[in-house]
Amino acid sequence: MTDAQNPPAPAPAPAADDADDAGGGGRPVADGPIVEGRGLTVHFYKRVGSRRRTVHALDDFDIAVGPGETVGLVGESGCGKSTAGRALLGAVRPTAGRVLFQGEDVTDLSRARWRAMRKHVQMIFQDPYSALNPKRKIGESVAEPYLVHTRLRGRELESAVIELLEMVGLPAGAAGKYPHAFSGGQRQRAVIARALALRPGFVVADEATSALDVSIQAQIVNLMVELQAEFGLSYLFISHNLAVIRHISDRVAIMYLGRLVEIGARSDIYENATHPYTRALLSSVPVPDPASRTAHIPLTGDLPSPMDPPKGCRFNTRCPVAVDQCFTDRPPLEERSPGHSVACWVN
Amino acid sequence: MTAAAPAPTPAPETVAASAGPADDASNRLLEIADLTVGFPTRDGTVHGVDRLTLNVGSHERLGVVGESGSGKSVMGLAILGMVLPPGRFMGGSVRWKGQNMLDPAVAERVRGREVAMIFQDPMVSLNPLKTVGAQLRELLRRRAGLRGRAVRARCIELLDMVGIANPAERLRAYAFELSGGMRQRVMIATALACNPELLIADEPTTGLDVTIQDQVLTLLHDLSTELGVSVLMITHDLGVVAQFCDRVQVMYAGRIVERAPIADVFAEPQHPYSLGLLRSVPRVDRDDEELEGIPGEPLDRARLPSGCAFEPRCPESGDRCGQAPPDLAKITDRRWVACFNRSAPPS
Ligand SMILES: Nc1ncnc2c1ncn2[C@@H]1O[C@H](COP(=O)(O)OP(=O)(O)OP(=O)(O)O)[C@@H](O)[C@H]1O
Ligand SMILES: Nc1ncnc2c1ncn2[C@@H]1O[C@H](COP(=O)(O)OP(=O)(O)OP(=O)(O)O)[C@@H](O)[C@H]1O
Ligand SMILES: [Mg+2]
Numbered sequence A: 001m002t003d004a005q006n007p008p009a010p011a012p013a014p015a016a017d018d019a020d021d022a023g024g025g026g027r028p029v030a031d032g033p034i035v036e037g038r039g040l041t042v043h044f045y046k047r048v049g050s051r052r053r054t055v056h057a058l059d060d061f062d063i064a065v066g067p068g069e070t071v072g073l074v075g076e077s078g079c080g081k082s083t084a085g086r087a088l089l090g091a092v093r094p095t096a097g098r099v100l101f102q103g104e105d106v107t108d109l110s111r112a113r114w115r116a117m118r119k120h121v122q123m124i125f126q127d128p129y130s131a132l133n134p135k136r137k138i139g140e141s142v143a144e145p146y147l148v149h150t151r152l153r154g155r156e157l158e159s160a161v162i163e164l165l166e167m168v169g170l171p172a173g174a175a176g177k178y179p180h181a182f183s184g185g186q187r188q189r190a191v192i193a194r195a196l197a198l199r200p201g202f203v204v205a206d207e208a209t210s211a212l213d214v215s216i217q218a219q220i221v222n223l224m225v226e227l228q229a230e231f232g233l234s235y236l237f238i239s240h241n242l243a244v245i246r247h248i249s250d251r252v253a254i255m256y257l258g259r260l261v262e263i264g265a266r267s268d269i270y271e272n273a274t275h276p277y278t279r280a281l282l283s284s285v286p287v288p289d290p291a292s293r294t295a296h297i298p299l300t301g302d303l304p305s306p307m308d309p310p311k312g313c314r315f316n317t318r319c320p321v322a323v324d325q326c327f328t329d330r331p332p333l334e335e336r337s338p339g340h341s342v343a344c345w346v347n
Numbered sequence B: 001m002t003a004a005a006p007a008p009t010p011a012p013e014t015v016a017a018s019a020g021p022a023d024d025a026s027n028r029l030l031e032i033a034d035l036t037v038g039f040p041t042r043d044g045t046v047h048g049v050d051r052l053t054l055n056v057g058s059h060e061r062l063g064v065v066g067e068s069g070s071g072k073s074v075m076g077l078a079i080l081g082m083v084l085p086p087g088r089f090m091g092g093s094v095r096w097k098g099q100n101m102l103d104p105a106v107a108e109r110v111r112g113r114e115v116a117m118i119f120q121d122p123m124v125s126l127n128p129l130k131t132v133g134a135q136l137r138e139l140l141r142r143r144a145g146l147r148g149r150a151v152r153a154r155c156i157e158l159l160d161m162v163g164i165a166n167p168a169e170r171l172r173a174y175a176f177e178l179s180g181g182m183r184q185r186v187m188i189a190t191a192l193a194c195n196p197e198l199l200i201a202d203e204p205t206t207g208l209d210v211t212i213q214d215q216v217l218t219l220l221h222d223l224s225t226e227l228g229v230s231v232l233m234i235t236h237d238l239g240v241v242a243q244f245c246d247r248v249q250v251m252y253a254g255r256i257v258e259r260a261p262i263a264d265v266f267a268e269p270q271h272p273y274s275l276g277l278l279r280s281v282p283r284v285d286r287d288d289e290e291l292e293g294i295p296g297e298p299l300d301r302a303r304l305p306s307g308c309a310f311e312p313r314c315p316e317s318g319d320r321c322g323q324a325p326p327d328l329a330k331i332t333d334r335r336w337v338a339c340f341n342r343s344a345p346p347s
């Protein structure tokens, strides 16, 4: 499988020649993951009064995203989803752990080398308005990656930009307009166009559709799925929306307070949820169908502070099935069936 | 899904009972007729709500959905006689138990007492400089006319009612010291302080994590069942509507396009926009192949077409649709639709 001794991967992630539908989940496909995080840990330090406190944003986080695969990442606000995404892209330096890109350890790359990596890994954020410079025309924003990383100029550049805009469903005339002239959905299309300009192999989409109205969210989700098939993209799709995650993901990872509590194929998570937190989370989502009632496994209390996470299993303060061991020992993430791992002493 | 535990909360019979206080019921509390609120803009007047007609009875939970800018909040505020400048009333009436809410003296008397509102952002309506207790006490003295010991007792009773543990202690907390879910509960407690008969809840759970949303919705549901409070639930989440409401009103560009009991709308949406919305929502409880979405972009509210506002995006649009906007018409005894392609069956 993964082989750290792999020769440095050749640059542009080639478009998947066989756009293979790995179909509903399982493991990363053939030649190993495109991106991998091993034991990723990120601590932030924060002053509280006169004391320096440690924020345990991400703790011993393992993940691998295969070529052409979408891994969904869910969990409550503040559980470390964005931090995980940023660590995988080198946007935040991990306190511990490694990041591998196509088998190559890139954790300690210099800033300059990471900048070169930007060709292969990209991020799409929630708020397309802040992602686009309001003072620059859409065309200029979309052209920027070409100006920084390639020699495309003049006519060629112009037609490359128009091609990109068309690819995401924007009219060619959009290039000459400013972001404020567009709706949220159109701006998100422009952000996607820019992210895909250099044909990255791996894209972290962080709440990329969360601010959009549902009818527009559907358009953008569909667009992302189409582009994935066309270019063999891999996504880490971060969202708090469990229905969107179900729709788009091959595999799904559930986080709680900086730790992975369950990971598996889509069907493992949605049809055979095992961790009590996953179950509670799924049972809380209101189903858009009055004929089918939401299950309601109520969780009492709020998320504990990541500055003071509970000992043992971090979910123990809210868990309906916790036993003594859960308050003392950390449950390891164990594989229960091929590809389906759970960190729980009880279930 | 293994998470399918017995589902105690929202009473299933609400669906069947929902034929109840529909538009023509005799127990009308709130009657809105032809309400229009305008906002002057550079490109002319935008109608935040446009000739809106609606009745709400007692013991009713009405959902209001529609995309961003469709007029949901403007409607909620107008019911309380609040039109925030630069907006202004341009016509129509709002009556609460027969009294004219557009009369500032009437609105001042009813607001916060018989009709209360939960605003989307609790930080806007909770004073950051005062403790939760100070704010509640002030409200109870001013609005409910309580004095002496009764004030503190009622404060504790209210916090207890919304499921806040250690209420006496929490009264000493400032809003910023509370978690999002806790703040939302305090907001609900504030709204309930004077035993309202109608609660307008504007996106009361947006931004909350699903497990906390579930707690808040369950609380609101129990309160409305136990105390008989009618709720106007403004939301963009069709799941919340399906699980919480009896009836739903779908809005587009300031107008009502459909209103009916939820069972009818979810099983057989009549307006093409309602249909499109339902087809845009991914399901958490099953795998769905493709999201259909709605083609096109949301409207520029300052440049409404002369016909039906949905016509440019409507897959069923015909000759008449471009000429004049359709009126909201009763097509069955429970359902109102504004579409030229749907009309009452000949009787
Ligand atoms: N730069 C930073 N400095 C200090 N603390 C941080 C920083 N970035 C994140 N944190 C903290 O780390 C924790 C994880 O944050 P992160 O943004 O990864 O969560 P998230 O799961 O993405 O949440 P959300 O769903 O709200 O976006 C939080 O407690 C957050 O406050
Ligand atoms: N202060 C204002 N100034 C100018 N126009 C306004 C103002 N408030 C509302 N409007 C207009 O009224 C329309 C309806 O606004 P409203 O806030 O009711 O939308 P909404 O349905 O609540 O949207 P959201 O889902 O984003 O909260 C908007 O499209 C806007 O054009
Ligand atoms: Mg985040």
Ligand SMILES: [Mg+2]
Pocket (backbone or CB within 6 Å): B072, B073, B074, B202
């Ligand atoms: Mg609103």
